Amino acid sequence: MFTATDFIPTPYTSTIEKGNFEWSAPSNIALVKYWGKKDNQIPANPSVSFTLNNCKTITKLGFEKRDISTSLNVTNSFSFDLLFEGKPKEDFKPKIQKFLERVEVYLPFLKDYHFTIDTQNTFPHSSGIASSASGMAALAMNFMSLERNLNPEMTDEYFFQKASFLARLGSGSACRSVKGNVVVWGNQANIEGSTDLFGIEFPYAIHDNFKNYQDTILLVDKGEKQVSSTVGHDLMHNHPYAERRFAQAHENLDQLISIFENGNLDEFIKVVESEALTLHAMMMTSMPYFILMKPNTLQIINAIWKFRSETQIPVCFTLDAGANVHVLYPENVSEKVLQFIKDELVVFCQNGQYICDKIGAGSIAL
């Protein structure tokens, strides 16, 4: 059994003065949702996601050893510049600062360097697509590349597990953005190696029906969310349905183990849509209660149900903590589903915008 202290490194054997690394990390879409957490970003229930392919963050980390003589009075603080799409972005700094504070015990070199974090997303900034998962994962990968230089003996297994562990401390769902194609995060009795500490690649057979599974993201509302995920997670404490919900997530994940193996898309759809609606039902039954869906979210859901019952095409939806709809379907029906999206769903998207994505392989060193 892993514990967090396994990720506190032994003294480094090597040194590096300066350099830079660059990683891309994708977004991911949960099928069984993480909603509710304990201290230290430990999830209240396990979750599983498809790693995406096109929606990603690309982050370059420049680093240079700080001059101890001039930095004597500042060694107690982190030193970094943050660039978003090439321009300084002060608003992002507090989130990074908090991340550095949380991971410092696991990356004891952080105060020895000045960092330049240069980051950009492949998806539009104000699309309502959360960039915290891909962003935190990309940053964690870069820090692990630096740590690997300080400890060249590091195994690949440790490298990726610790990257996911660090990403989790930045944003829970980020730990599922390190690896592909299907990632489990959270301890689940029937899934070997699963842990609350980091995401793992789903370790069992996955039917060809899920190969290149498609995710078209319909941008219903690109505005700032009224309630952040962090606040939403918190409202699961003392939530009247919390215990039953957490148990249900385990049951749904168990069901997905056999569905991934046998490729039964009808069963897949039931679990995935129920999870999406349950997530939003938890929001509606919190105190205070809130609704993140918009009228067009419901229009899209109803249109998908109608299309599915008329055509028998196995297309379904899932939702994040927002109004946007992820339309999920197998590759062999993409042409028909894309036509349906253009004909019937685009009218419900803000400025007619949607993003075509699919299952992907995880973070990549550039």
Ligand code: DP6
């Ligand atoms: C609804 O990972 O964004 O997307 O850990 O507070 O950063 P923090 O929350 P976050 O929550 C994601 C919630 C979700 C479901 C999911 O991705 O599993």
